[in-house]
Amino acid sequence: MLLPTFEFHEPLDLEGALELKRDLGENARLLAGGTDLLVHLKKKLITTQNLISLTKIKEMSLVTQEKNAIVIGACATMAQLSSTPIIQKKFKALKAGCDNLGSHLIRNRATIGGNACNASPAGDTLCALLIYDAIALLATSETKREIPITDFFTGPGKSCIRPDEILTGFRLPIPGDNSDAHYIQLGKRKSSEINVVNVASFLEYDPATGKVAICRIALGSVAATPIRAHKAEAAMLGQAPEEACFFAAGEKARREDCRPIDDFRGTATYRQAMVGVLTKRTLAAAYDRARGACL
Numbered sequence: 001m002l003l004p005t006f007e008f009h010e011p012l013d014l015e016g017a018l019e020l021k022r023d024l025g026e027n028a029r030l031l032a033g034g035t036d037l038l039v040h041l042k043k044k045l046i047t048t049q050n051l052i053s054l055t056k057i058k059e060m061s062l063v064t065q066e067k068n069a070i071v072i073g074a075c076a077t078m079a080q081l082s083s084t085p086i087i088q089k090k091f092k093a094l095k096a097g098c099d100n101l102g103s104h105l106i107r108n109r110a111t112i113g114g115n116a117c118n119a120s121p122a123g124d125t126l127c128a129l130l131i132y133d134a135i136a137l138l139a140t141s142e143t144k145r146e147i148p149i150t151d152f153f154t155g156p157g158k159s160c161i162r163p164d165e166i167l168t169g170f171r172l173p174i175p176g177d178n179s180d181a182h183y184i185q186l187g188k189r190k191s192s193e194i195n196v197v198n199v200a201s202f203l204e205y206d207p208a209t210g211k212v213a214i215c216r217i218a219l220g221s222v223a224a225t226p227i228r229a230h231k232a233e234a235a236m237l238g239q240a241p242e243e244a245c246f247f248a249a250g251e252k253a254r255r256e257d258c259r260p261i262d263d264f265r266g267t268a269t270y271r272q273a274m275v276g277v278l279t280k281r282t283l284a285a286a287y288d289r290a291r292g293a294c295l
C-alpha cells in the first residue's frame with residue numbers, strides 16, 4: 001500500500017502551524033506520530049491535499065510543571081511520558097496507559113494528542129485523561145479555549161476540535177496526598193491489540209475519617225466514547241474503602257454506567273461482566289497505592 005501524494009509542511013513553531021491550518025482549513029490534516037493518520041491515508045479511509053507536521057515544534061512535546069498542575073504538550077510521545085518522573089510518581093494510571101499502547105516502535109512515535117484526536121473509545125491514554133480531570137488546550141491563530149476532557153469526545157473517531165484548531169496539550173491538576181490511581185486493560189493479547197475493555201480508577205480518602213473523599217472511574221471500549229462511570233463514583237463517596245464497597249461500585253458500573261455492543265472482539269455481555277471485575281480491581285489497587293500498601 002502506497003501513500004497518496006500530498007504537500008508536506010513542516011512548521012518550526014506553533015504560530016506557523018496555526019497559520020497554515022487557518023489558511024488550508026479542511027484541505028489539510030495534522031500529522032503527529034503518524035501511527036493512525038498514515039495508516040488511514042494508506043488504506044484510503046481519508047484523503048488530504050496537505051499534511052502539516054507538528055513534529056518539529058519543540059514546545060508541543062514538553063511536559064511542564066505549574067504550581068498545582070502539569071501541562072503535557074500534545075506531541076509528547078508514549079515513551080517520553082512513561083519515563084517522565086512526575087508522570088511516574090503522580091500519574092501512574094497515565095503511565096500504565098502509555099506503557100500498554102502498541103509496541104516499543106509505536107510508543108516511540110505515538111503521541112498523547114494523536115491518541116486523543118483519533119478518539120477511539122478504546123484509546124489507551126483516554127481513561128487516564130478522564131480520571132485525572134484533564135483540560136484540553138485548543139488554539140487557532142486568533143483564539144485559545146480550554147475544554148474539560150469530559151466534553152472533548154463526541155463519538156467514535158470524533159472530537160470537539162474545529163477545522164482551524166490545533167490541540168496544543170492537556171492541563172492535569174496534580175493529585176493530592178492520600179490519593180492514587182490504577183489502570184487495567186483487557187485485550188485478546190498483551191500488546192498491539194485494540195482493547196476489549198479498559199478501566200481506570202482514581203481514589204482519594206480523607207485521612208481523618210478513612211472514608212472515600214473523591215472517586216473518578218473511567219471506562220473504555222464500552223460506549224461510543226470513553227466515559228466516566230458516574231453512578232459507580234457516587235456509590236463510592238463517603239464509604240469505607242474496602243472490598244464490599246469496591247464490589248458494589250463494580251456492580252453499578254456494570255449495570256448502570258456502561259453501554260457496550262457486540263463485536264468480533266467480545267460480546268456486550270462479556271464486556272459488561274469485565275467492567276464489573278476491572279472496576280473493582282482498579283479501585284482496590286488505587287486505594288492500596290494511596291495508603292502506601294503497594295507501588
Ligand SMILES: Cc1cc2nc3c(=O)[nH]c(=O)nc-3n(C[C@H](O)[C@H](O)[C@H](O)COP(=O)(O)OP(=O)(O)OC[C@H]3O[C@@H](n4cnc5c(N)ncnc54)[C@H](O)[C@@H]3O)c2cc1C
Binds near residue numbers: 032106
Ligand atoms: C501497530 C499499531 C498498534 C497500536 N496499538 C495501540 C494501542 O495498543 N492502544 C491505542 O490506544 N492505540 C494504538 N494504536 C493507535 C495509535 O498508535 C495511537 O492512537 C496514537 O496515540 C496516535 O498518535 P499519533 O501521534 O501517531 O497520531 P497521528 O496518527 O499523527 O494523528 C492521529 C489523528 O489525530 C490528529 N492529530 C494529531 N495530533 C493533533 C493535534 N495536536 N491537534 C489536532 N489534531 C491532531 C491527526 O490529524 C489524526 O487525525 C496503534 C497503532 C498501530 C499502527
